[in-house]
Amino acid sequence: MISLVDCNNFYVSCERVFDPSLEGRPVGVLSNNDGCIVARSNELKALGVEMGAAQHHLAPEIRRQTVLLSSNYALYGDMSKRVTDVLAQFSPHVEPYSIDESFVGFQGFDPDTLLERGHQMRNTVRQWTGIPVSVGFAPTRVLAKLANQVAKKVPAHEGVCRLEADSHTTKTILKQLPVTEIWGVARRTAERLKLMGIESAWEFRQADPKHIRSRFSVVQERIVWELRGQPVIRLDDMDAPKKQIMVSRSFGRVTNNPHDLREALRHHAARASEKLRLQRGVSSGIMVFVRTNPFRTDLPQYRNRIVVTLDRPTDDSRDIVAAAIEGLRHLWRKGYAFQKVGVMLLDITPKANRQLTLTETPQCELESQRSERLMATVDKLNRELGKGTVQLGLPRKGNAWSLRSERRTPRYTTQWQELVTVSA
Numbered sequence: 001m002i003s004l005v006d007c008n009n010f011y012v013s014c015e016r017v018f019d020p021s022l023e024g025r026p027v028g029v030l031s032n033n034d035g036c037i038v039a040r041s042n043e044l045k046a047l048g049v050e051m052g053a054a055q056h057h058l059a060p061e062i063r064r065q066t067v068l069l070s071s072n073y074a075l076y077g078d079m080s081k082r083v084t085d086v087l088a089q090f091s092p093h094v095e096p097y098s099i100d101e102s103f104v105g106f107q108g109f110d111p112d113t114l115l116e117r118g119h120q121m122r123n124t125v126r127q128w129t130g131i132p133v134s135v136g137f138a139p140t141r142v143l144a145k146l147a148n149q150v151a152k153k154v155p156a157h158e159g160v161c162r163l164e165a166d167s168h169t170t171k172t173i174l175k176q177l178p179v180t181e182i183w184g185v186a187r188r189t190a191e192r193l194k195l196m197g198i199e200s201a202w203e204f205r206q207a208d209p210k211h212i213r214s215r216f217s218v219v220q221e222r223i224v225w226e227l228r229g230q231p232v233i234r235l236d237d238m239d240a241p242k243k244q245i246m247v248s249r250s251f252g253r254v255t256n257n258p259h260d261l262r263e264a265l266r267h268h269a270a271r272a273s274e275k276l277r278l279q280r281g282v283s284s285g286i287m288v289f290v291r292t293n294p295f296r297t298d299l300p301q302y303r304n305r306i307v308v309t310l311d312r313p314t315d316d317s318r319d320i321v322a323a324a325i326e327g328l329r330h331l332w333r334k335g336y337a338f339q340k341v342g343v344m345l346l347d348i349t350p351k352a353n354r355q356l357t358l359t360e361t362p363q364c365e366l367e368s369q370r371s372e373r374l375m376a377t378v379d380k381l382n383r384e385l386g387k388g389t390v391q392l393g394l395p396r397k398g399n400a401w402s403l404r405s406e407r408r409t410p411r412y413t414t415q416w417q418e419l420v421t422v423s424a
Contacts, residue, residue, distance in 0.1 A: 001106045001114055001137050001162075002231070004144040005087060005121065007080075008132045008152065010100035011039035014079045015069055017130035018412050018420060026066040030055060033250050034070055034406060070408035078413045082129045090121050103141060118160035137162035141233050142226035145183040146173065146201075165229020174202035174227065184223050184233075189216060201227065242279065247272040248342020254293055258332055261290065261341050262325060263395050268343045269324040270392050273317040274382075276345055277375060282313035284347040286320060288327035293339040302336045313349065316371045317378070320345070321392055 007013060011029040016022045026047055029039035037044075037053050047062050055068055080099045087094050093105030104121075106114060118135040125133050136147030143163055150173065151161035163170045180190040182201050192215070198204050205227035213221035222232045247268040251260070265288065276283055289305035308327040310319060324343050378390045410418035 001109065001111060001139060002141060002144050003104045003106060003114075003118065003121075003135050003137045004097075004141070004148040005083075005102050005104055005125075006134050006136075006148050006152065007083060007100040008134060009039060009041055010080075010131070011071070011076055012041045013131050014072070014076050015409060017079070018409070022067060026062075028055075028066060028068050029072075030068055030070055030407070032071065033252055034068075035250065037068070038071070068407060070405035072408050072411060074411040074414045075409070079129060079131060082413075083125055083131055083133070086125045086128050087121065089124070090117060103144065106137070115160055115162055118162075119158070122159050133159070135160045139165050139229045140226040140231045142183050142223055143170070143229065146170075146177070149181075171202065174205060175200055177201040179204050182223060182227070184219060189220065192216070242275075243348055244344055244346055245272050245275050245283075245348065246342060246344040247275070248289075248340060250340045251338070254296070254299075254337035254339045256335070256337050259396070260399050261328060261332070261338055263393070263399055265324050265328050265341050265343060266321050266393055267391075267395070268341070269321040270317045272343055272345050273315060273320045273375075274379060276320075276348065277315045277379060279348075280351050281348045282315050282351045283310065283320070283345040284313045284349070285309050285345075286323050286327065287344040287346055288324050288331060289342050289344075290328070290331050290338055291340045292336050296337070296339075299337050300335065302333055304331050304333075306330050307346065313347075314371075315351065316375060317392060318371075 012022075012027045015027065015029070022041075024043065025041070026044035026049075027041040028037040028044050028049065030036065031038045035054060037049060037051065037055060040049060040051065044066060047066075049058065049062065049066075055063075058066065076099060080096075084094060084096055084102055087102055087104050091104050091106055091109075093107065095103040095105075097103055106117070109117070114137050118137060122133055122135055125131055134148050134152040136144050136149070136151050137160075138144040138147045143165065147161045147163040150163070151157045151159055154161070163173070177200060178190075179185055179193055179199055179201055180187060182204065185193075185204075193199070193204065196207075196215070198207055205224060207224055209221045209224045212224055219233075225232045249264070249268070251264065255261070269286070285307055287305055287307045289303070291303040292299060292301050294301065306327045308323045310323055314320065320343075328341070381390050382388065410420075412418060412420055
């Protein structure tokens with residue numbers, strides 16, 4: 001048996017841990033630059049506020065009763081680690097899947113004790129961290145995801161649900177569940193399945209696995225087997241290396257200063273390079289794009305993009321940043337107030353499969369080895385001492401591209417100067 005432990009309304013729950021006055025109130029957490037709502041409390045959902053809604057589109061009567069907070073990712077990341085540490089007290093097999101979800105393996109445990117263990121796990125996480133969680137048990141990861149949804153939505157389960165592969169309950173749920181809600185089935189895949197007459201999770205389970213593999217992929221075939229109760233999916237099956245990596249962000253305010261664009265692009269290109277190295281890939285090209293604010297109809301509009309080919313496939317931040325800045329030089333236009341700049345790494349291939357070109361010499365190989373050691377050292381320092389410890393250049397104070405976080409709460413658990421203060 002395997003369980004999926006999912007933190008309920010995680011970002012909002014983190015805020016409530018340190019501000020109990022938020023309990024019972026509609027609370028929303030905003031995206032970067034305080035633009036859209038990316039996390040909602042149950043009370044805010046009950047008001048009909050959709051995920052991704054722009055805060056300036058909220059009706060005045062909803063806005064007056066809602067607490068909106070800026071994203072506090074340092075706090076959320078640390079609280080996520082604390083939850084994972086608690087789960088490790090119950091099983092040695094803990095696999096974090098996202099910031100608010102973890103799979104916990106219970107191989108070898110007495111099946112009759114799982115529900116009790118689930119409640120103990122749920123109560124301990126709440127007591128030690130303040131975060132409410134839901135727990136779903138099942139023979140496979142796909143069914144555990146489903147069991148977790150049932151645990152969260154059906155009050156009778158009290159936050160813990162166990163599903164057997166061939167039980168009447170599981171069959172009933174699968175018949176009512178649209179195929180679009182199965183973990184690992186994307187919208188376009190669901191549209192193609194519909195053309196085959198497959199619209200429910202049960203119909204997908206009954207499909208011929210080999211036929212599904214021939215029409216889609218081995219991952220979709222494995223989902224069919226998982227729905228039948230056979231564990232065949234590993235986490236890396238659902239998290240394949242990306243063929244493209246994009247990093248971009250809207251500015252805190254529009255700007256016509258070229259230094260702001262260069263700084264922002266340098267930061268985004270370096271971040272994209274880190275992600276590239278994390279999946280052990282190299283890129284052969286980079287696309288740079290810029291954009292003004294399309295909603296500012298009172299200002300002249302401009303958007304453009306350019307692709308810069310790299311001399312050789314690389315994951316070196318220095319090469320990628322240099323190529324990005326070269327691309328920006330061609331895109332820059334005077335007289336426009338820019339709102340966004342971004343970068344996308346293209347033609348990503350595994351680093352182990354990188355082919356040498358005819359122009360490469362032994363000296364190039366030595367330089368590649370030095371680059372690999374340098375980037376590994378930079379990544380290690382940033383990983384162990386904190387993000388941004390080593391950067392390619394420092395941002396200027398008061399720049400236009402920095403995040404606007406006007407409603408961010410203190411980073412209670414990661415900054416000494418922002419610890420909770422108690423007055424007696």
